[in-house]
Amino acid sequence: MPWSEARATAARAVRGPLAPEVRQLPDALGTVLAEPLTALTDLPSFDSSAMDGWAVSGPGPWRIATGGHGVLAGDDGLVPLEDGHAVRIATGARVPPGTTGVLRSEYGEIRRRPARGPEDGGHTGGNGGGHTGGNGGGHTGTGSDGAGSRGGRDGRDGTNPPTGGPHGPEHGTTGAPAPGDASLHTTGGHTVVPGQDIRPRGQECRSGDRLLAAGTAVTPAVLGLAAAAGYDELRTVRRPRVEVLVLGDELLHSGLPRDGRIRDALGPMLGPWLETLGAEVTGTYRLGDDAEVLHTAVTASDADVIVTTGGTAAGPVDHVHPVLRRSGAEVLVDGVAVRPGHPMLLARLAPGRHLVGLPGNPLAAVSGLLTLVEPLLRALSGRAPRAAAYVPLAEGAPGHPRDTRLVPVVRRTGTPAASPSGRSGHPGGRAPGSRGAGARSSGNTGAGTGHRAVPLRFNGPAMLRGIAAADGLAVVPPGGAEDGSMAEILELPWFEGETE
Structure with a gap:
């Protein structure tokens, strides 16, 4: 035949694929989907931040809202963000109601409210260290707002926790400034537009969307998608x-x-x-x-x-x-x-x-x-037939007078070496510098890309040295194939792409 x-x-x-079975996700790797993979939820399932930074409401500058550590991934029961306010937010965190957009950390800076001077009724130091007494009771007077100026901004020990980076209060976005004591400003001409750096609910898919067709091989990426879409198990072909x-x-x-x-x-x-x-x-x-x-x-x-x-x-x-x-x-x-x-x-x-x-x-x-x-x-x-791959031969391959020949080959980029077969003295008969595997090929043909299939020695029926060094078998028609002619390649399961 x-x-x-x-x-x-x-x-x-x-007549057809084997009967389907249900497998837990960790056991489904390498199988084939017996039915389409349909989203069980919106992805993402809520509006979330795409960046570390600040959730802001309305135009800036923004007052720093209360919230301790800000909003982290997994936080729930969020307090709505008032207009003109901002709160720290982490990548993946749910954005608070009322959020206009997210200002990336590197695009914003916190600026401290200027400290009150002696004319406001109190003495202050460069870092808020005024005269203190007792338990935070500094030398006080009466300012224009009727409030005594305490030596320390926390009113307890006369110290002032820095809100900026190492360059002072006008720089950086680290620290935890007290609400109303600092404001957030954009830098470098950046602005915030509605929806900026927010991943909207359903951006990737909506519940009920068909994600993958039946017959799709279950790869690690498919397992990840299935988990994200709400699956604990998959129906696959046995x-x-x-x-x-x-x-x-x-x-x-x-x-x-x-x-x-x-x-x-x-x-x-x-x-x-x-x-x-x-x-x-x-x-x-x-x-x-x-x-x-x-x-x-x-x-x-x-x-x-x-x-x-x-x-x-x-x-x-x-x-x-x-x-x-x-x-x-x-x-x-x-x-x-x-x-x-x-x-x-x-x-x-x-x-x-x-x-x-x-x-x-x-x-x-x-x-x-x-x-x-x-x-x-x-x-x-239930897998579809493998698509045929065709690659030009780097050199001629002798054929059988009547039968097809299957010859171990390795794919290489560039022209063949000058020495005969370019393979003498190398494992499996490969050319100097060739490898068993490289980057995954992006197509099913090497024409016009410089990729060539180099036939290997040690290709007798009782030998394994050639196939052990190969990434495929070239299908050589009866009578042989000439240098540069296109040959179908039967890719081996571990083939990863052309070599240099």
Whole structure:
């Protein structure tokens, strides 16, 4: 079967997404919304300050209103702000009724009322330290307003708490001036207009607004939006349950290869890879080459998808095809015209249950994973098919005479290096200075941006060195692709963007 047809067959092998379930927010990450996310409240749910500063009412200058520490985020039961008054306010705090706007801290200064001099009936010092006596009873006289001038403005100990910054009462906005003792003025020609630096109720959304569509992947940002909109739990598509069966008597599970046996590379790799594709991996089991054990494992499993490794060809210990026939499975894909990985297969065990047989060679297994498993899992999860990405090749890629080739590549910015392939002597065959991941790409094509896909060496079916250094697989058509030609790139789950 042609490679593109095999992928399409896997994508339409299921009738629709799995049944929805309800998950608490912390458990919903990586799932898919089963229904639209609708706002349960206005966002924000009240008029709030967008800046630290002063809530002011009417035109300035403004008298400092009472209120202790001012208005902080979370305060309730606010006192209406009278015309001509101002009160300290913190970012996110609810604005008091009567607020015209918010004056940012850096745009305002507090000015002290001039102190009364001796002609007003009292003696004052530079910082309000006049003559005091007893418990704040300073030397007093009678001023024009009939009030005695106390040595200290607090009338207790003759001291005057500063309301300005280090330069005196005419500067800064720190401190807590007594009401009526100071006024707030704008600086630098700034003015306050109605609604200034206020986040109005419903600015982001109104209750009932549709925020996200069904089928949206639940990312950390989606969790934050859901919490802000009033959700404690989400209705999401159930994760596909996947079971991995690793076949092969020749596989070792620890230590160095020895005595003609090799390490199992697929067991440690497939489970985490499947989880990045949205699966719930229920277990990875090593069965060896035993047809009866394999048949029992396949028929007893309740997984939505079984993934086997090895045993898909026609050798003496390749038991996958006989087990499928014995189980009455419907084979949907039996071999794909792709290198590496042509002996991959897809079968329907029962309605809603499938088996994907991957080749035993590691890179061939990755080819099968991206060709059959990923489209199948996306369909079960309710995810839309991944949009194709196309990038020009930095150099030509040899092709198979008849089959599609999947070649590990790394994206780079700029032109290829002068040395052959620009990769000799570097891990995975990458060019000097290249990385495994960079900034997220902003589009699905590298044309006109200087981004190129550099084919990597170590791309044989039994190798993992190339794919470990890659951020994607280039789809090379039969016959090969020339330098600069556009190639479809199958992005790996951890791809973050082009490298320098």
